[in-house]
Amino acid sequence: MSGDDLPVIAAVDGSTHGWEALDWAAAEGLRRGLQLVIVHVRPYTGRTDAESDVREAEELLGEAVARTSRSAPGVPVSTLAPLDFPSAALTSLSRDASMVVVGSRGLGGFRALMIGSNSLATASMAHCPVVVVRTGRADGSEAGPPGPLNDVVAGVAADESSGAVLDFAFEAAACRPEARLRVVHGWTMFSSMLSGGPVLDREAASASADLALAELTAGRGESHPEVEVVREPVRGSASRTLVTASATAALTVVGRRKGGEALGLGLSPVAQTTVTHALGPVAVVPA
Known part of the structure; x- marks a missing residue:
C-alpha cells in the first residue's frame, strides 16, 4: 500500500462526538477515494466478561458500518476492535494511515473539558495527521455554524518546518470544490529579529513576513492551481485568528513537533490553543 492510498481511521465509542468524527471521516474518505477503517478500542476495564465486551464492540461497529453506508455509500469499510488504551492503540495504527479522525470528547469525558x-x-503522539472533529455544537443537540464551510485554514511558521502542514492543507483544499486556502502566520518584531529580518521597522517586518509566506506557498500553488490561496501575516499570536476562522472553516490545519511522548508534548502554544478552543475540525500534522 503506497503513502497515497493509506486509509482514513475513524475512532468511535458510541458518543455523539464519536459519531460526528465518523461522519467527517467517511466524507473525507469519499472525497479522497480512500478506504475507511472504523476502530473501536476496547479499554482495559477489569471486567471479567470478555465475551460481553466483544459483543458490545461488534454491535457498535455494526452500527457504525451501517451509518457509513448511508452517509458515504461506496466508501470501502473495514473494522477493528483492539484491546488497549485508546490513545496507544490509535497511535500504533497511525503508522499505516493517511489520517486518524477522533471526536473532541468521548464517553465519560468531563463536560467542562473542551x-x-x-x-x-x-x-500529540500520532505518526500521521490527526483530525479532532468539533462541529460547533455545545452538546450535540444544537445546529453548527450556518452556510457552506469552504475555507481550509492553515497556521504556519514562516520556515521549512511548515512544509507538512502546507502539503496537507493544499490537499484538503484541492478535494473541496471552490475551497480557498487561508495561510495564517503570526509574527512579532522579536520573531523577525530571530529570523534575521527587520528589527525596528514594523512595515518592513510585515513585508518580510508576507514575502516568506509567498515563498512557502509558491511551489505548492503551482501544483494545485485550482486552489485560491490567501496569505494572512498577522502581527502577534496567530491563535486568535485561527480559532475565529475555525468557526466557518471546513478544516483548520496546524503543526506539531515530532517525538511527543506525553499528553500535549509536541504541541506549540498556538497549536494547543487552536485544538482546545477551535469551533470546527482541526488537523494536527507532525512537522
Missing part, C-alpha cells in the same frame, strides 16, 4: 485526554494524547 477536548478529551485521549483525543489530545493521540494528536
